[in-house]
Amino acid sequence: MDTLQGAVAVVTGGASGIGRSTAHSLARRGAHILVADIDAPAAQTVVDELASYGADALTVRCDVTADTAFEELKASALDRFGRVDLVMNNVGALTRGRPDRIPVEEWQRVIDINLMSVVRSNAVFVPYFLQQGRGHIVNTASIAGLYTYSYDRLPYAASKAALVQLSEGLRAYLRPRGIGVTLLCPGPVRTNIDAARLPCFGPVVATRGPGEEFAVLPADTVGEQVAQAVLTDTFMVLTHERVRDVLVDRASDWNAFMGRQTAALAEE
Numbered sequence: 563m564d565t566l567q568g569a570v571a572v573v574t575g576g577a578s579g580i581g582r583s584t585a586h587s588l589a590r591r592g593a594h595i596l597v598a599d600i601d602a603p604a605a606q607t608v609v610d611e612l613a614s615y616g617a618d619a620l621t622v623r624c625d626v627t628a629d630t631a632f633e634e635l636k637a638s639a640l641d642r643f644g645r646v647d648l649v650m651n652n653v654g655a656l657t658r659g660r661p662d663r664i665p666v667e668e669w670q671r672v673i674d675i676n677l678m679s680v681v682r683s684n685a686v687f688v689p690y691f692l693q694q695g696r697g698h699i700v701n702t703a704s705i706a707g708l709y710t711y712s713y714d715r716l717p718y719a720a721s722k723a724a725l726v727q728l729s730e731g732l733r734a735y736l737r738p739r740g741i742g743v744t745l746l747c748p749g750p751v752r753t754n755i756d757a758a759r760l761p762c763f764g765p766v767v768a769t770r771g772p773g774e775e776f777a778v779l780p781a782d783t784v785g786e787q788v789a790q791a792v793l794t795d796t797f798m799v800l801t802h803e804r805v806r807d808v809l810v811d812r813a814s815d816w817n818a819f820m821g822r823q824t825a826a827l828a829e830e
């Protein structure tokens with residue numbers, strides 16, 4: 563997308579954290595925003611904030627697990643703005659516990675929010691963008707979907723890994739058809755998501771992040787990274803450059819890498 567001036571963006575999970583900051587970064591560049599979130603009052607606060615850029619913004623309360631959620635978002639955006647240029651699929655749910663203690667129902671809940679919501683979004687917006695001949699999709703995954711630094715959140719990591727594959731395939735399919743796909747893989751970012759505050763299945767496990775070498779970024783930094791990626795049609799956004807070294811290390815000897823990760827986790 564050459565410019566965000568006058569573009570129309572739908573941001574799910576736009577009321578907080580990375581979604582809110584991305585809404586700000588897009589609106590600062592002239593985009594109109596539909597803030598979609600299950601928390602309607604917080605979404606309205608973001609809409610009010612966006613007015614300072616002169617952005618036309620609208621909130622729609624939505625639960626991304628509902629079958630009709632994305633049809634309703636599209637209809638609301640078309641009704642207000644006349645078109646959609648960008649969709650950011652950004653809602654994610656974290657869970658934690660030992661792999662043998664997380665119930666199947668919890669797996670289903672997390673996969674429904676993290677993965678199937680994006681499937682539902684694509685079912686609505688991919689045909690729409692194809693017909694329009696342009697558009698851009700941003701999917702928020704995580705470095706937890708790129709490599710294993712913990713075993714305390716398997717449904718989360720597995721669903722984010724699935725988003726990586728889904729986004730790569732979509733990029734290959736849609737790029738020749740004039741539609742961009744960006745995959746955001748954040749490391750630690752200061753938002754309202756907090757693993758330590760979540761209930762834990764089974765005995766409490768220490769919440770393990772990717773390591774102290776991964777600084778916790780302000781969400782605003784990530785919002786700017788996303789806006790730049792959309793403007794430059796960049797596929798991968800790694801908020802923390804250091805993750806490249808980890809992935810190179812793993813690719814050079816995957817078995818040795820897993821041996822080191824297993825030993826490090828066993829020590830805790």
Ligand SMILES: NC(=O)c1ccc[n+]([C@@H]2O[C@H](COP(=O)([O-])OP(=O)(O)OC[C@H]3O[C@@H](n4cnc5c(N)ncnc54)[C@H](O)[C@@H]3O)[C@@H](O)[C@H]2O)c1
Nearest residue numbers: 575577578579580600625626653654704750751753754755
């Ligand atoms: N913060 C991090 O360190 C980090 C790291 C990697 C990936 N991520 C990913 O970034 C994304 C955004 O997370 P965040 O850290 O900004 O969290 P956040 O909690 O600050 O924001 C999440 C937003 O999603 C909304 N939401 C939750 N369930 C919803 C539903 N069913 N339907 C609609 N809206 C819903 C919440 O109300 C909230 O406004 C998630 O996909 C998360 O997995 C975050």
